[in-house]
Amino acid sequence: MRGELSASESRPFWRVSVLAVRKQMFKYKHYPLELKEPFGTAHGLRTHTDGMLVALGRGDNIGYGEVYLPPYYRENRESFESFFSLVDESRLLSFGDLETALHYLHGLTNSDSGAKTALDIALHDLFGKETGQPVSEFYREELELYCFPKERIVTSYTIGLDEKSIMLDKARRAKEFEILKIKLGGEDDVGIVSAIRDQTDQRLFVDANQAWRDEEQALSVASELISLGVELIEQPFCVSEFQKTRALRDASPVPVIADEDVQNAGDIKRLADSFDGINIKLMKAGGIRNAVAMLKEARRLGISVLIGCMTESSIGISAAAGIAAFADWCDLDGNLLIKNDACEAVKTIDGVLEPSDVPGIGITNDAKLREIFGAID
Numbered sequence: 001m002r003g004e005l006s007a008s009e010s011r012p013f014w015r016v017s018v019l020a021v022r023k024q025m026f027k028y029k030h031y032p033l034e035l036k037e038p039f040g041t042a043h044g045l046r047t048h049t050d051g052m053l054v055a056l057g058r059g060d061n062i063g064y065g066e067v068y069l070p071p072y073y074r075e076n077r078e079s080f081e082s083f084f085s086l087v088d089e090s091r092l093l094s095f096g097d098l099e100t101a102l103h104y105l106h107g108l109t110n111s112d113s114g115a116k117t118a119l120d121i122a123l124h125d126l127f128g129k130e131t132g133q134p135v136s137e138f139y140r141e142e143l144e145l146y147c148f149p150k151e152r153i154v155t156s157y158t159i160g161l162d163e164k165s166i167m168l169d170k171a172r173r174a175k176e177f178e179i180l181k182i183k184l185g186g187e188d189d190v191g192i193v194s195a196i197r198d199q200t201d202q203r204l205f206v207d208a209n210q211a212w213r214d215e216e217q218a219l220s221v222a223s224e225l226i227s228l229g230v231e232l233i234e235q236p237f238c239v240s241e242f243q244k245t246r247a248l249r250d251a252s253p254v255p256v257i258a259d260e261d262v263q264n265a266g267d268i269k270r271l272a273d274s275f276d277g278i279n280i281k282l283m284k285a286g287g288i289r290n291a292v293a294m295l296k297e298a299r300r301l302g303i304s305v306l307i308g309c310m311t312e313s314s315i316g317i318s319a320a321a322g323i324a325a326f327a328d329w330c331d332l333d334g335n336l337l338i339k340n341d342a343c344e345a346v347k348t349i350d351g352v353l354e355p356s357d358v359p360g361i362g363i364t365n366d367a368k369l370r371e372i373f374g375a376i377d
């Protein structure tokens with residue numbers, strides 16, 4: 001099977017007539033995101049994230065998408081461009097229904113989920129604009145069969161791994177957020193969380209990004225973190241270390257969540273008895289449609305869902321926000337960490353996401369994007 005698009009279902013209002021449409025556009029642009037402050041994880045410290053913006057134009061509408069992946073993923077600027085060169089623009093834009101367009105896109109190669117994410121988001125944005133529907137409404141009925149949507153989407157705010165004094169300062173400046181997600185995996189995980197706990201009553205999640213090695217030590221660290229009030233532990237061990245993860249999960253009263261261990265819906269079943277939940281990110285899933293499939297599969301297997309993100313602009317964050325009400329937790333703060341956002345879309349007010357209900361993925365001001373991409377020829 002090529003690509004990883006889930007089985008299609010009937011979504012009749014996402015069809016448009018393209019017979020008379022002459023104007024078409026597919027453009028992509030290298031657009032690194034600059035971080036406001038250096039951001040650290042167990043994989044290292046970085047000051048920017050490399051990636052691309054894409055624009056798909058048809059008639060008078062333009063759909064926007066993007067791909068941003070951290071350096072430890074296998075895709076990069078060259079592979080994005082090489083995938084985009086495979087896309088036959090006139091073919092992609094010839095389909096009058098979203099399902100067929102997505103099948104064409106996801107069937108082009110067996111990999112490239114990041115590059116596909118950019119075009120998957122852009123197609124959703126374009127069809128949403130053409131049919132006057134916000135993406136959140138598009139999936140609402142389907143997802144309500146699996147769980148009730150939350151009325152309030154609270155996002156955690158991520159504190160990158162750094163020197164303890166810097167992490168404490170960042171936490172101090174993030175008072176408006178109900179939840180802090182603290183990146184761990186250094187020498188002093190308990191010391192860091194303990195110092196942050198001393199200065200705040202905010203809810204705390206931790207993400208070790210695969211850095212914990214020794215099972216006994218991890219169990220002891222986790223137990224101390226939980227006594228400090230940590231409510232969730234993300235990706236404690238290296239990818240595929242299910243035995244260690246299961247031991248921690250069995251001992252832990254708080255959920256243990258898979259991130260690097262899960263990419264798409266096909267991965268979830270084999271994780272379900274080692275983790276309590278999964279972190280779904282559009283960038284690794286291959287876009288909105290596959291993220292929806294992951295959400296449904298997780299619910300079917302009875303495990304929890306966190307909707308997360310990479311360092312992304314408001315394009316990716318707004319696209320994810322469209323389905324975030326159906327997750328148990330939300331960590332959509334990537335756009336808050338950058339200084340050169342590509343557009344205005346979802347708002348985050350006092351740590352609560354307020355998705356816009358404009359058609360498409362929710363972009364409310366695309367002036368900068370129009371400057372970057374120009375008009376549809």
Ligand code: MG
Binds near residue numbers: 209234259260279
């Ligand atoms: Mg993570």
